[in-house]
Amino acid sequence: MTDTVTPLADLADHAARDFAAAATPAALEDAKARYLGKTGALTELMKGLGKLDAESRKVRGAEINAVKAQVEAALNARRQALAEAELSRQLQAEALDVSLPGRRRGAGSLHPVMRAMERIEAIFGSMGFEVADGPEIETDWFNFTALNTPADHPARSMHDTFYVEGDHVLRTHTSPMQIRHAVRHVKAHRHLIDAGQTMPEIRVIAPGRTYRVDSDATHSPMFHQVEGLWIGEAISFKDLKAVYLDFIQQFFESKDLELRFRPSFFPFTEPSAEIDIMFGQGPLKGRWLEVSGSGQVHPQVIRNMGLDPERYLGFAFGSGIDRLAMLRYGVNDLRLFFDGDLRFLAQFQ
Missing domain, CATH: 3.30.930.10 (Bira Bifunctional Protein; Domain 2)
Structure with a gap:
């Protein structure tokens, strides 16, 4: 979990831990919302840029975008990991024993x-x-x-x-x-x-x-x-x-x-x-x-x-x-x- 007082430098690590703890795609989307959603931590930081002067806005914006890129990378990596885990589960559940004899299709004949x-x-x-x-x-x-x-x-x-x-x-x-x-x-x-x-x-x-x-x-x-x-x-x-x-x-x-x-x-x-x-x-x-x-x-x-x-x-x-x-x-x-x-x-x- 994270909140609005989490330092910018720690947001990427917090997000990576929350994403890793998500066991399902739905849980992962919930974790994503806490960082990248409409009221997420990074979104709120981006909204605060308007209060800064031009020079500070440029520096702060670059820092936020860098952290955002790390969060998105962690998010995509977890999505890929969950997808591969689901595929592996399906393959195991639907595994075929190729050593079994094939099922023959009956031959037709003339009436x-x-x-x-x-x-x-x-x-x-x-x-x-x-x-x-x-x-x-x-x-x-x-x-x-x-x-x-x-x-x-x-x-x-x-x-x-x-x-x-x-x-x-x-x-x-x-x-x-x-x-x-x-x-x-x-x-x-x-x-x-x-x-x-x-x-x-x-x-x-x-x-x-x-x-x-x-x-x-x-x-x-x-x-x-x-x-x-x-x-x-x-x-x-x-x-x-x-x-x-x-x-x-x-x-x-x-x-x-x-x-x-x-x-x-x-x-x-x-x-x-x-x-x-x-x-x-x-x-x-x-x-x-x-x-x-x-x-x-x-x-x-x-x-x-x-x-x-x-x-x-x-x-x-x-x-x-x-x-x-x-x-x-x-x-x-x-x-x-x-x-x-x-x-x-x-x-x-």
């Missing part, structure tokens, strides 16, 4: 549905099929009308879905890519078609997300589908059976399964058929399982592609990627794919 999709793309790619991608928000024309499903067609009730403004809909299947891809293909080869020459075949698959108002153990409002299309001058149901059998055997890595076609109805194919498979072994042995819809592309759909149905024909199919993944990985509830449960998903790493 099982994405694994199935990539497998499908690879298999059809090996057969010469392109992979097409398109918008998930579709126009009524591409999603329905161009696929021979006009506004008054009863088949639309099977595709009840989510509508958005501007005559658009969340696509109910990836079949709109039939039209989109075929129209681009025909436009690129129109000069050959008009000249009566053979147009390169259209051979494409379109995997992706689709949407319908449906939700249970085997259906989801959002699901994944792969559309397949092969158009040429001599593509028949025989080619469909050969291609799909080859695909399904490669996908499940088994030759011990059967394929059958059941008559069905789809407005964009004629004739139409459901595709069922039956495994020759395993827990599903002996059971027919529906995996796809298919058929010969309807003549009106061929016309909507910009082609002559008297010359060009082909087949199309649509398979549920989620269902194929369920069969491949032995999953009995579709909702498990979308619950985000890491205990389930970690099995596929």
Whole structure:
């Protein structure tokens, strides 16, 4: 402590002792105020200079400034010492044992549905099929009308879905890519078609997300589908059976399964058929399982592609990627794919 009667020559020593006794930055600021504050000892001495004559004021002012410099130096030194002490305390409190093994960050992996999709793309790619991608928000024309499903067609009730403004809909299947891809293909080869020459075949698959108002153990409002299309001058149901059998055997890595076609109805194919498979072994042995819809592309759909149905024909199919993944990985509830449960998903790493 100090007071106003402390000699100037002793102020620096008094201040140094008070600063050294301050154990915290707050205590140090209190000690500073006693010397350098508005009513501090040095401040009061500076105020008294006005009572001196010019010569004495000059000498006394120099003496006070010299002491003030010593006090400020002592103050800064103590501030630095307290800061270093605090840093040392924090380092000790937050010390790391570098000899401990590091914490590993778990490696991510592809979702099982994405694994199935990539497998499908690879298999059809090996057969010469392109992979097409398109918008998930579709126009009524591409999603329905161009696929021979006009506004008054009863088949639309099977595709009840989510509508958005501007005559658009969340696509109910990836079949709109039939039209989109075929129209681009025909436009690129129109000069050959008009000249009566053979147009390169259209051979494409379109995997992706689709949407319908449906939700249970085997259906989801959002699901994944792969559309397949092969158009040429001599593509028949025989080619469909050969291609799909080859695909399904490669996908499940088994030759011990059967394929059958059941008559069905789809407005964009004629004739139409459901595709069922039956495994020759395993827990599903002996059971027919529906995996796809298919058929010969309807003549009106061929016309909507910009082609002559008297010359060009082909087949199309649509398979549920989620269902194929369920069969491949032995999953009995579709909702498990979308619950985000890491205990389930970690099995596929």
